[in-house]
Structure formats: structure tokens, C-alpha cells
Amino acid sequence: MSKSICKPFTSKLIIKTNDNIVELVLLCTIDEDAPITSSKIYLAELSTLYAEKWDKNRVDQALFERQRIPNPRNELIVSTAKNALISDDIITETRCLYYLSGCYQRLLQQRDYFKSILSDIQKLFIDHSKTAITLPSMYPDQQLSKQWIDLLIESQNNSLLLEYIDRVNNELVTSMTDEIEVFYKYVFHYMYKVIQPLDYFNSKLSFYISILSNLSQWPILVQIMFRQSHPKTLSDRATINSTISVASGRAFQDTLIGSLLSKSCLPSLPGNPYIFFNQPNSMSEHAIQTTSETVWQLMKTYQDTLTQLFKMFIKNADARSDVLQWIGDCFDENHEKSKKWSSNDPLAAVIFVSDGFLINLTVILLNLAKPFAEPYSPKLLKIDPRYAICQNASVHLTNLYKETPLIKRHKETTDEKCSQATFNFITEIFFMSHFSYSCSVRGLYRKLLKIHGDISKKQTEYKNAVSLEESDSQTTKDLEAQIQNDHTTFLNIKSVLNEPYLMELSNSLLTSTCSWLVHLASSSSDPSSTSNGAEQMSILKMLPLTSKPNPQLSYIPEFIIENIIDFFKYISQFNVRFFRSNESSINEYMYFMLVFMGDINRLANAHLRATLAEALDTIIPDQQDNDEELNRAFPAVVFEECPLIEHLPRVILDVFVSIELTEQAVAFQQKFNCRHPMYNILQYLWKFDKHRLQMKKLATYAERHIEDAEAPLFLRFINLLMNDANFLLDEGLIYMKKLRTHQDMKDSDQWNNMPEMQRQELENTFKSNGQYARYSNIMGIKTLIILNMITQYIQFIFCHPTICERLAAMLNYVLQHLVGPKRRDLKVRGINEYLFDPTKFVTKVTDIYLNFSRYDQFCVAVSNDGMSYNDQLFPQAIEVLQRIKYPPERIAEFQKLSERVKTINAEQKQADDAYDDAPDEYLDPITSILMSDPVMLPSSHKILDRTTIARHLLSDQTDPFNRNPLRMQDVIPQTxxxxxxxxxxxxxxxxxxxxxxxxxxxxxxxxxxxxxxxxxxxxxxxxxxxxxxxxxxxxxxxxxxxxxxxxxxxxxxxxxxxxxxxxxxxxxxxxxxxxxxxxxxxxxxxxxxxxxxxxxxxxxxxxxxxxxxxxxxxxxxxxxxxxxxxxxxx
Known part of the structure; x- marks a missing residue:
């Protein structure tokens, strides 16, 4: 009895509930005359149905009829009640997806009342939404994608709407069709159009990033998003690479993902103004610091948001490859951004993505690398170096194999190592992070250096203009405006590069890279020998490395080394305090430098190893600002307390020598630029007892092995030091004479009679000669300072015939021009402009003479120099020394040396008479001196003295007569x-x-x-x-x-x-x-x-x-x- 009563009751309840769905959720009615509390849409077609037949299907029909009504206002039954709960605009909603989402929300708001049919009706709304999206032809006049993006925006503050969107997306992705993909492409395209014009500060950016973050929970949507953000939306990677035009690098910025990445305080388009530091000349240091902190806060907030978004993108393995492929293709099309020319060429701003784009992408990748970016982390061992040489489908940086490796790579290894290789996520992110850093941070650093140089140059021009013209002239105003614009650019770029979190992330990656590279360099040459899992990262204990170089070093691209170098240089030049707060990092950089700077077998590029020395030079005290603590304490700690730092003198000498060797020689004009920082380092090292002791050990070893077939390192070093001194001093003197000749010409009547064009040409030549003279004088005196510094403590090896005669000849030559009759040729107007200080030159040359005053070999060599020495040379020098207030006791010593050399010279002339009639075949063909140990050269068959060829091979490892390769061990003794x-x-x-x-x-x-x-x-x-x-x-x-x-x-x-x-x-x-x-x-x-x-x-x-x-x-x-x-x- 109870059952028969319960069943009709339940059925009626469901019918009533469904009827209420129509009224309370669909906001419709089938009773045209019934009293209502709020307006409703009248469904005429369903009004004839009996109430007993109302069920889920009837709700479906009601929903369908409601959506097909072209103008709901025509069917609106207006409520007579006051204070209606729902506005007529909502009731008469014509937008399909808006109406369905509203129904879904109203249903959930009354979920307790509709509990019995809740899931069925929910699914009904979701199915209709899916149908509308997959069959857009049903709603030809409606922009469904536009409706969807608006709903996505509103859902950020509406949990019920967000639930509706998630349910719809779940249904869409379960049966992905072309129509659904097209729908979302339109959604993403619309988002791009909205995002593109937004500036860095617009709060709407966070809404769109939140939307994308929410959508990224469905991998297929991430894939569509990145395909849509590709300039060539193609699935075939080979086709992409073959069809993308040269200018398509910039096209990556003009996409949805690119538009998000391009938001920055740096201009995203060429010609756009900088946002900050617009009046730098009027800003105090405090104002500059405060503005920088504002920049940092904006960068950190926005980049954190982007990082979380990309972490969502790659969270699912199905979408990860698409994300990495997009990044890889972007780098491939913008790889020229990592080249030096791109930092100075305005064209680069047009054809490549912006600096802000790359900085943001770099921070994202550095954040992704953060879990393994720690020195000696076991995760670093998961990095597979083969990634940099492989070209298979698992490599997303497809041009990486073209980069120059650290050491020579054998061609046959590539196919062998890469045929079946696959690579993990850590490997991908490691190499992508470095490549992105090379394109972004290093590119901005190069720009910063150029602008810094431009500012200095223009400030000099401005001062000259002010001194020659009125201070308010147009020329000075233009220069002042240019300086201010450059200063604005400089401060904006510097503030971006100094952003603390970027610095921290960069330092983490680069110090971990140092430890990883040192591990590779010091590990077994056979990578398979540690394949049993026993390999561990450990701190370097011993130098130099004597094992064979690890062949994996031939996979590593040079730009990774350059990243480390430029970061170190930037910190030392523009943010030295960063090292003070990260002192533990300095050891990793020093380990790295000690291993690679002095080892050609592990870093073949001599110029790159010289650049490592240049980086180290930047922390020498006189290169810093005026902060006394940083100037003194920090470098002293680095050069005295870092582990294995006692090997630094040997390493510096090695790289000094290597840039001269034939197979590693850098361009001639670069050679002295490379050596200048090495001079600074050696001069600073000489202050420490431990480093002087190491230099003496090297010199002692060279003394013991001076006759070896392969010349010792110290011997080669001092030979090149002598070569540099000879060349630079000679060049400086020559150019000073040219300047004097030019000035004499200008003072003569001949100058006024010359055509204007000829005078202009001579003026240009004069300026060029002045620059050469200035440079030669700077480097010449620096070389003499180093030579004097070394010879104060180390003399014997310089007295060997291989070196002694050249040292004496060089000193005599310079002294003759400085104190002899020819010194008048060196007097020019504005001598300080060319940094030519005769007093300093004479003083240093005299000091070097006195360092050897007690050595007979040196005195004989001085007297034997028939080119520059004569009995009047030293007396003339003494006269000059007295005039320049050289210490009297030192002059007395020099007087004794003069007398001793004069006596030896007289004795030598008598002894030389015995050799006057020596046959020509007994004379060395190069020096024309009687040979004491004749040897034959194997290729030219010329006979010359062993000392002569040994001295030649120190600088040039070729036969001097036919330029064939030659080593000392190949010469043939002529017994x-x-x-x-x-x-x-x-x-x-x-x-x-x-x-x-x-x-x-x-x-x-x-x-x-x-x-x-x-x-x-x-x-x-x-x-x-x-x-x-x-x-x-x-x-x-x-x-x-x-x-x-x-x-x-x-x-x-x-x-x-x-x-x-x-x-x-x-x-x-x-x-x-x-x-x-x-x-x-x-x-x-x-x-x-x-x-x-x-x-x-x-x-x-x-x-x-x-x-x-x-x-x-x-x-x-x-x-x-x-x-x-x-x-x-x-």
C-alpha cells in the first residue's frame, strides 16, 4: 500500500522539479496566463504539453526552443511584481554561451532544491554548450569565441562560472575535433589582439595570464596555444625550418605567447621610449636607486607570474614537447641575437624579438633550471653533453650543433653518439637556459658597454665644444641632449641587469655550470667508465690536470664559457657588491678559470682563454670604484685564500704564451689587448709572497731545463715579453717622431701652401698616428714595468745567451733614443695627450740595467751591441738621470756599471781581432757571429748556432728560411x-x-x-x-x-x-x-x-x-x- 502511494508521489515531485527548472533556471514559462513574480520567456511550442509529461527530455526541448528564439524580448511575459529579482537583460539574453553559463550557475545556486536531478541537468547544459561550440553553424550570427573569452575573463572572480568552463572544457577535450581546435584558435587569437596593446603596468595582463594558467590544465589546449603562437603554424618541424623567412625571428613576438613575453620596462618596439630615468641629469643617487627598486619590483612580480604560467604549460608531458619546440624554434630564428653585431646594429631591433622578450624568457628558463642549478648537485650529472651535437627529433635547439666547441670534435663521433639518443628535461633546460642567457643578458651587457663608451666619448666632445663655443650653442645643446638620452638608456639597461632575482638565478646557473665543466674536465676521458652510476661531483683537489681531456668537452659550445666570462665581468664592473654577498660563489669561478684558462687541451680557443684573464682582471683593485673596502679586502681574499690559487701564475704565463703560438694565434692587433689584463694580474700577484715564490719556481725550472728541446714555460714567457717590449717601444718612438715631423710641417710655410684636401688628409693621418702612439706608449711602459718587476727578483735566466743579447740590445736601443741626440725628435706639443713620459721610460730602463749590473754576461752583451751602444751612451744617460732627480745612490751604481761595460768593451774589441779572419761558413747566417754550437735545420739544411734557432723557436715554431714547421728536438747537431x-x-x-x-x-x-x-x-x-x-x-x-x-x-x-x-x-x-x-x-x-x-x-x-x-x-x-x-x- 505504501509503495503504491510513494511512487506517484515521487513521479509528481520530479515532474514538478523539472517544471521548476524551466522557470527558475531557464527563466521560461509555458503558461501564458499564470501569475509570475518575475518576467519569463514564453515557450509557445511547449505550452500544449501536459504537465504529466514533463521530464528531462522536455527540459532539453525547452532549452532548445529557448535558444532558437531569435528575439526573446518578443516572447517576454513581463512580471507585474515590483522589485524583480532578475533583470530583463538576463532573462532575454541572446548570446548562446552566456545564456547556458547563466543557466548552469542558477542551477548550482539552487543545488539543494534540484538535488534529485542536478547531475542530469548539469550535463544537459554542458552538452548544449559543446554542441554550440562544435556546430557553430547553428548560431551563425554569434561570435562564440568572443563570448567564450569574455566568460573566461569573468570566471576569474566567479567560482560557479569557472566550474562551468572547466566542465565544458573537459567535454571538449575528450573528443577533440577540428571545429573545437578552430574555436580555441579564435579564442587565443582574440586574446592576443587584446593583450598586444596593453602596457607593462596594465592590470588586465594578470587576468589573461590567469586564464591561460587555468586552461593549461588541459594539455591539448596548451598544444593548440603554442601551435597558434608559432609564426608558421605547421606540425612538420622540417617544413617550418625550410619556410620561415629571415625576418620571422621578430614574428615570434607577434603571437599570443610572444606578446606576453614582450611586456617589459625595456621598449618592445624600435623607437619606443624608455619608461624610467627620463631626466637622469637631474636625478640624485637616491632617486636613481629608488627608481631602480621600482623597476626590480615590477620585473619580479611580472616574471614570477610568467614563470608560474610556463610551469603549468610544461607540467604535463603531452604538452611539454610543444612548449620546448616553440622555444627552440624561437631561438633558432633569433640565434643571430647572440652575435656581437646584433648589439650595435639597429636592424637587429627590427628583425629579432625584443630584449625584454628574451630577458623574460631567460628568467623563466632560469627558474625551470633552479632545481638543479646548484654547484655539485647530483642532478647535474643528468645533463647529457651529447645534446649539443645531435640533430635528431628529440633536440629542440636544432642549430646548437653548429656552435664552436671547446676543443676539436671528431666528425665520426656525431653519428655514433646521436643515432638513438633521447634527452631528459634537465638537459633541455640547461642548454636552453644558456642559449637564452647568451641572447639576452650578454646582448644587453654588450649594449651597456657600448653606451658607456659613447657617453664618455660624447662628454669629452661636450667639454671641448664648451671650451671652444658658447655653452648655449646648438652644438653643445645637441650633445647634451644626446648624452642625456644615452644616460637614460644606460640606467634602464643597468637596472634590468642588476635586478636581484635575475642576478641570483644567473649566479646559480653559472656557478653550477662551473662545477659541472670542471667535473667534465677532470673526469675520465672515457665517458662509459662511469656508466655504472658511481660517478659523483666533487671539489677539485689538484692542478694541473694531467689526464687526457674528456672527449665530451668537444660537445660543449663555447658560448657557455662566454656566458660565465661576461657575467663575471659584469659583476666586477657594475655590481661588485654582489660578490660580497655571495662570497661562496667566487671559489667556483676561480676553479673554473684555473682549469680552463691555462689548458689548451681543454679549451682550444686561445682568445677565449685570454678573455678569462680579462675577466679576472676586472676585480683587480684599480679597476673598481672608490670603495676602499671592496678595493682592498675582496681582491686580496680572492688572490690569496682561494683554494689552488697558487697555480694562477703558471696559468697566466701559459695563456700569455699561447696567444702567440702559430696554431692558436689571435689577430695581431688583438694580441696586446689580450695581454694588457695579464700585465695587471701579474703586477697585482707580485704583491703576494706566495705568488712571487711560484714565479721563482717556474724560473728555476726553466734554468734547469733551458737547453731542453721544448723550451720551458717561463723561458717562452720572458722571450715574448722581450718581443713585446721591443715592438711596442720601437713603435712608440716611431710614432712620436712622426708626430714631431707633422707638427714641424704645420709650422712651416709649406703647410699654408697645401690644398685644403691634402691638409685634411694629413690631419687625419696625424690623429691616427696619435692614437697609435698613445696606445704603444701605454703598453710599452707597462711592459717595462713588468720586466723590471720580474728582473728585480729573477736575473740568471735573463743572462742566458738566448735572452741576454736581446735584452741588452733592446735596453740600449731605447736608452739611445731617450738620452742621445735623437731625443729631440721625440719632443712634441701636447706630449701628455700621448701618454709619453720620457722620465718614466728612462727611469724604468735604468732600473732594469741595474738589476743586472753584477752579471758579467749582461755587461758583455751590452758592450757587444754594435747597433746602439757606444762609449758616450751611459754618460749621456747619467746626465739625464741627474736632471730628472734620479736617486743619487742609484746614479752612482749606474756610473759603476758604465765604467765596467766600457772596460769590457775595450777588452772585447781586442779579443774580437782573433776572429776577424774567420771563414764565412763559421758565422751564423742570421747574427753573423761565430758559431759555438752549430746545428742543421732538417728542411732547409741551413747551419746556424743552436742559441740562434732556440731564440727564434721561442716566438715562431717554423724554419726561418722556408717557414716549414720546426721543433727544437728536430735540429741536427753538427759534431x-x-x-x-x-x-x-x-x-x-x-x-x-x-x-x-x-x-x-x-x-x-x-x-x-x-x-x-x-x-x-x-x-x-x-x-x-x-x-x-x-x-x-x-x-x-x-x-x-x-x-x-x-x-x-x-x-x-x-x-x-x-x-x-x-x-x-x-x-x-x-x-x-x-x-x-x-x-x-x-x-x-x-x-x-x-x-x-x-x-x-x-x-x-x-x-x-x-x-x-x-x-x-x-x-x-x-x-x-x-x-x-x-x-x-x-
Whole structure:
């Protein structure tokens, strides 16, 4: 009984509920005469239905009829009640999706009342919405996509509407059709049109970003969004790359995603003004700082929003590839933005995306890299270096393989390594972050440097203009306006680059990259050797790296190194306080520099390694602002306390030398620019005992191995230092003479008689010569300062014949021009403009002379220089030194040096007479000096002195006669030729002694008498035989000393050995002259006994390192003296 009663009751309740749906939700009625509390739309077609038949289908019919009414106001039954709850505008809504969404919301507002049929009616509204979207022809006069975007905007503050949109989207994506994709393309296109004109401060931007963030929960919508945001909306990547035009790089900005990325405080379009710092000349430091903080706050807020949006985009793996592909294609089409020319060429602003676009994208990528961007993070080991060389479908930076690698890459490795390679997200983001950083931050840094230089140049022009014209002239006004505009640009760019969060993210990526690159450089050369998962990141413990270079370094593009360098340089130049607050980071940069700057096997580009030195130079104190604490304390900590910093002197010398070598040589005009920062570093390092000690160790090693086939590093360094000094000082003097000649010409009548065009050409030449003179003088005095600094503590190696003669010749040449009669040619008007300070030059040259004043080798080399030295040179220098107030005690030392050199010069002239008649084949073909150790060059077959070719190969590793490659170990010793030279010398010496005796009357026997005596005396024949045997023994011992003792004998012992051989050879030759003296039977035993007792113990000491017989050496010396006296007396 109860069941029969309950069922009709429930049925009637549902009918009544459905009827209420029509009135309360659809806002319609089927009873034209019924009293109503609010207006309703009359549904005439359904009015004939009986109430018992009202069910879900009837609601569906009612909804369909309501939507098909073309003008609902014509069917409106107006309520007679006052204060209607729903306005007529809502009741008569004609927009399909607006009406359906309103019904859905009204249903949810009364969900308790309609609980029994809630889900069915909800689905009914969703189905009708889907039908409208998929069959837009049903509503030809309605812009459904426009309605949808308006609903999306309103949903940001309406949770019921947001639920409706989410339900509709869920239905749409379950059965994606072309119509649905077209619908959303229109939605996204409309959003782009609305977003594009909005400025950086417009609050509507956040609404649209929230909408996109909400839509990104459906991967298919993200895919449509990024396809729609591609300049060429094609799915075939190869087709995209082949059809995108050159100018399409900019086209990425003119899309939905691009329009969001382009919002920035930097201009998004060429010619647009900057937003901030419009009157920089009138702004105080506090105002500039406050404005910068405003910029930073805006950047941080907006970029955080963009970052969250992109994190939503890539959250789903199905859409991630589309997002990365869009970013990759954008970089491929804008890759020239990373080149230097793009920072200075106005055309770049037209054909590529804006700087603000790239900065925003960089911050997004840096945020995505943040989870692994930490030094020594285990996640860094997931980075696959092969990504940079592969070209398969899993690589989204398709042009990365074209970038120059750190070291030479073998072609056969590419196909082998990349055939089946796939890459994880960490790898993609790592390389994309670096490429984006290269295009954005580095590009802005280059612009900043250029503008900074332009401002300095224009300020100089402005001062000159003010001094020549009225301060309110048009020229000065124009320059003042230009300076202010440049200053505005400078401050805007600087504030963007100094944004604290950007700095923090950049530092995190770059320090982690340093640790990763150092790990690669120091790890096994076989990548597969750590494939068992045991590989770990660890702090560098030892230098230099002696293992073979890791081949994976040949995959890494150079721009990653350049990112690190430019960030370090920027911080040091424009934000040094950042290092003070991030001191832990400096160690990673120093590890990186110590590993790569001095190792050609791990970074082949010598110029790039020199740029690392340039980056390090930026933290040298005199490069900073006037902050005393930062100037003194911070660099001292870096150069004294950083781990492994004791290797820095070796590293600097290595890169100094490498930029000169043939295969690594940079352009000639760049060479001195590269070396200038190295001079600054060396000069600063010299202040620390630990670094001076390292330099002395390098010099000591070079002394011990100076005769090695491959010249030691320090020897090559000082040779190049000498080359630089020779060239720069010579160039400076030449250009100063040219300036003097030009000024003399202007003072003559000849100048006034010249045509105007010729005078202008000469003026241009004069300005050019002035610039060259200024540069040569700057670098010349810097080189002398370094040379003096080193030679104060290290002298011996400079006294080696390979170096000594060139050092002396260079000093003599410069001194001759500075103090001799030619010095008048260097006097020019405005001498300070060319930074030519004769006083400083003379002082430094004199200091270097005095550093070697106690070394005979140097004094001999000075006196032997026939090009510049004469007896008047040093007295002229003393006169100048007295005039410039050089310290008196130092002048006294120089006076002693002058007298010593003069004495040696006189003695040398007498000694040189013995070689006047030397055959040409015994003279070195380059220096025209008698050879002491002849060698043959393997390709040209020329014979020259070992010292000459060793000196040449220090600078140029080629044969000087045919330019073929040549190494010191390839030269061929000429032992037989050397013997012939010695025999010739002995014969000449015997003839000279004979003439000497004859001149001074030591013997009265005639030549014929002597010849007869010699012929008849067996004693004399034996004496000559003894001389020959002794001389042969001396030559053999000399060969032993040159080869067998080279590697395992100390310098002191080798010098002792050479001393013994010199006395041995000299007295062997003297034995040849004994037959010509009056009492040969006395002189011969004295010489033989002296040789045995003097040279024998020294030979034994040098060979065995045993001094037990050295006590008899003085007796041998006395016998030799007695032998010479016997010649003179007897």
C-alpha cells in the first residue's frame, strides 16, 4: 500500500522539479496566463504539453526552443511584481554561451532544491554548450569565441562560472575535433589582439595570464596555444625550418605567447621610449636607486607570474614537447641575437624579438633550471653533453650543433653518439637556459658597454665644444641632449641587469655550470667508465690536470664559457657588491678559470682563454670604484685564500704564451689587448709572497731545463715579453717622431701652401698616428714595468745567451733614443695627450740595467751591441738621470756599471781581432757571429748556432728560411763541423801566439831556426802530440757534458764542468805554442801538471758530485800560472 502511494508521489515531485527548472533556471514559462513574480520567456511550442509529461527530455526541448528564439524580448511575459529579482537583460539574453553559463550557475545556486536531478541537468547544459561550440553553424550570427573569452575573463572572480568552463572544457577535450581546435584558435587569437596593446603596468595582463594558467590544465589546449603562437603554424618541424623567412625571428613576438613575453620596462618596439630615468641629469643617487627598486619590483612580480604560467604549460608531458619546440624554434630564428653585431646594429631591433622578450624568457628558463642549478648537485650529472651535437627529433635547439666547441670534435663521433639518443628535461633546460642567457643578458651587457663608451666619448666632445663655443650653442645643446638620452638608456639597461632575482638565478646557473665543466674536465676521458652510476661531483683537489681531456668537452659550445666570462665581468664592473654577498660563489669561478684558462687541451680557443684573464682582471683593485673596502679586502681574499690559487701564475704565463703560438694565434692587433689584463694580474700577484715564490719556481725550472728541446714555460714567457717590449717601444718612438715631423710641417710655410684636401688628409693621418702612439706608449711602459718587476727578483735566466743579447740590445736601443741626440725628435706639443713620459721610460730602463749590473754576461752583451751602444751612451744617460732627480745612490751604481761595460768593451774589441779572419761558413747566417754550437735545420739544411734557432723557436715554431714547421728536438747537431771549427781556431791561435812572441821579442830564434829545431826535436813532437790528445779529450768531455749530464745534473755542477772544459781546451791549445818558447821542457810539465791537478778534480766533482779531491785544485791553478809566467820570463 505504501509503495503504491510513494511512487506517484515521487513521479509528481520530479515532474514538478523539472517544471521548476524551466522557470527558475531557464527563466521560461509555458503558461501564458499564470501569475509570475518575475518576467519569463514564453515557450509557445511547449505550452500544449501536459504537465504529466514533463521530464528531462522536455527540459532539453525547452532549452532548445529557448535558444532558437531569435528575439526573446518578443516572447517576454513581463512580471507585474515590483522589485524583480532578475533583470530583463538576463532573462532575454541572446548570446548562446552566456545564456547556458547563466543557466548552469542558477542551477548550482539552487543545488539543494534540484538535488534529485542536478547531475542530469548539469550535463544537459554542458552538452548544449559543446554542441554550440562544435556546430557553430547553428548560431551563425554569434561570435562564440568572443563570448567564450569574455566568460573566461569573468570566471576569474566567479567560482560557479569557472566550474562551468572547466566542465565544458573537459567535454571538449575528450573528443577533440577540428571545429573545437578552430574555436580555441579564435579564442587565443582574440586574446592576443587584446593583450598586444596593453602596457607593462596594465592590470588586465594578470587576468589573461590567469586564464591561460587555468586552461593549461588541459594539455591539448596548451598544444593548440603554442601551435597558434608559432609564426608558421605547421606540425612538420622540417617544413617550418625550410619556410620561415629571415625576418620571422621578430614574428615570434607577434603571437599570443610572444606578446606576453614582450611586456617589459625595456621598449618592445624600435623607437619606443624608455619608461624610467627620463631626466637622469637631474636625478640624485637616491632617486636613481629608488627608481631602480621600482623597476626590480615590477620585473619580479611580472616574471614570477610568467614563470608560474610556463610551469603549468610544461607540467604535463603531452604538452611539454610543444612548449620546448616553440622555444627552440624561437631561438633558432633569433640565434643571430647572440652575435656581437646584433648589439650595435639597429636592424637587429627590427628583425629579432625584443630584449625584454628574451630577458623574460631567460628568467623563466632560469627558474625551470633552479632545481638543479646548484654547484655539485647530483642532478647535474643528468645533463647529457651529447645534446649539443645531435640533430635528431628529440633536440629542440636544432642549430646548437653548429656552435664552436671547446676543443676539436671528431666528425665520426656525431653519428655514433646521436643515432638513438633521447634527452631528459634537465638537459633541455640547461642548454636552453644558456642559449637564452647568451641572447639576452650578454646582448644587453654588450649594449651597456657600448653606451658607456659613447657617453664618455660624447662628454669629452661636450667639454671641448664648451671650451671652444658658447655653452648655449646648438652644438653643445645637441650633445647634451644626446648624452642625456644615452644616460637614460644606460640606467634602464643597468637596472634590468642588476635586478636581484635575475642576478641570483644567473649566479646559480653559472656557478653550477662551473662545477659541472670542471667535473667534465677532470673526469675520465672515457665517458662509459662511469656508466655504472658511481660517478659523483666533487671539489677539485689538484692542478694541473694531467689526464687526457674528456672527449665530451668537444660537445660543449663555447658560448657557455662566454656566458660565465661576461657575467663575471659584469659583476666586477657594475655590481661588485654582489660578490660580497655571495662570497661562496667566487671559489667556483676561480676553479673554473684555473682549469680552463691555462689548458689548451681543454679549451682550444686561445682568445677565449685570454678573455678569462680579462675577466679576472676586472676585480683587480684599480679597476673598481672608490670603495676602499671592496678595493682592498675582496681582491686580496680572492688572490690569496682561494683554494689552488697558487697555480694562477703558471696559468697566466701559459695563456700569455699561447696567444702567440702559430696554431692558436689571435689577430695581431688583438694580441696586446689580450695581454694588457695579464700585465695587471701579474703586477697585482707580485704583491703576494706566495705568488712571487711560484714565479721563482717556474724560473728555476726553466734554468734547469733551458737547453731542453721544448723550451720551458717561463723561458717562452720572458722571450715574448722581450718581443713585446721591443715592438711596442720601437713603435712608440716611431710614432712620436712622426708626430714631431707633422707638427714641424704645420709650422712651416709649406703647410699654408697645401690644398685644403691634402691638409685634411694629413690631419687625419696625424690623429691616427696619435692614437697609435698613445696606445704603444701605454703598453710599452707597462711592459717595462713588468720586466723590471720580474728582473728585480729573477736575473740568471735573463743572462742566458738566448735572452741576454736581446735584452741588452733592446735596453740600449731605447736608452739611445731617450738620452742621445735623437731625443729631440721625440719632443712634441701636447706630449701628455700621448701618454709619453720620457722620465718614466728612462727611469724604468735604468732600473732594469741595474738589476743586472753584477752579471758579467749582461755587461758583455751590452758592450757587444754594435747597433746602439757606444762609449758616450751611459754618460749621456747619467746626465739625464741627474736632471730628472734620479736617486743619487742609484746614479752612482749606474756610473759603476758604465765604467765596467766600457772596460769590457775595450777588452772585447781586442779579443774580437782573433776572429776577424774567420771563414764565412763559421758565422751564423742570421747574427753573423761565430758559431759555438752549430746545428742543421732538417728542411732547409741551413747551419746556424743552436742559441740562434732556440731564440727564434721561442716566438715562431717554423724554419726561418722556408717557414716549414720546426721543433727544437728536430735540429741536427753538427759534431764534425764543430771539430773543424775548433781545429781552425787552434791553428789561428797558434799563428796569433807566434806573431805575439815575434812582436814582443820573447824568442830571438828565427822562424827557420824554430822549424829546424822542431824537426830535429822529438820532445817538441811529443809536445804537439800531447796538445792534440788533450784537445781531443776536452772535446769528448764536452760532448759528454752536453748530453749525458743534461737531465740528471744540477746547474751548479754543470757550470763547474763547463769551467773545467774551458780551462782544459784553452791550455790544450796553449801546448801548441810551447815549441816556440825558449825553454819548452819547463813550460810543458807545468801546463800538463796544472791541467791534471786543476781540471781533473773539477771534472770528478761535476761528474760524481764528490768534493774529496777539490782541495788540490789550487795547486793545479798555481802550476798553470807558473806555466804562463815561464813563457814570459824564460
Amino acid at each position: 764534425e763541423f764543430k771539430k773543424l771549427m775548433y781545429l781552425s781556431f787552434i791553428r789561428d791561435l797558434a799563428r796569433w801566439i807566434k806573431r805575439f812572441f815575434k812582436v814582443f821579442g820573447i824568442t830571438h830564434r828565427s822562424s827557420s831556426a824554430m822549424n829546424r829545431g822542431l824537426a830535429l826535436s822529438s820532445t817538441m813532437k811529443n809536445c804537439i802530440r800531447l796538445a792534440g790528445l788533450s784537445g781531443a779529450l776536452a772535446i769528448c768531455l764536452g760532448a759528454y757534458g752536453s748530453h749525458a749530464m743534461k737531465e740528471n745534473t744540477s746547474d751548479d755542477l754543470r757550470r763547474l764542468f763547463q769551467l773545467a772544459q774551458t780551462y782544459h781546451l784553452l791550455h790544450s791549445a796553449a801546448l801548441l805554442a810551447v815549441p816556440f818558447v825558449s825553454r819548452p821542457h819547463i813550460t810543458t810539465p807545468l801546463f800538463l801538471g796544472g791541467l791534471t791537478l786543476f781540471c781533473g778534480p773539477i771534472y770528478y766533482h761535476a761528474i760524481r758530485n764528490d768534493t774529496q779531491f777539490r782541495r788540490i785544485t789550487p795547486y793545479g791553478g798555481m802550476l798553470l800560472i807558473a806555466g804562463w809566467l815561464s813563457i814570459a820570463v824564460l
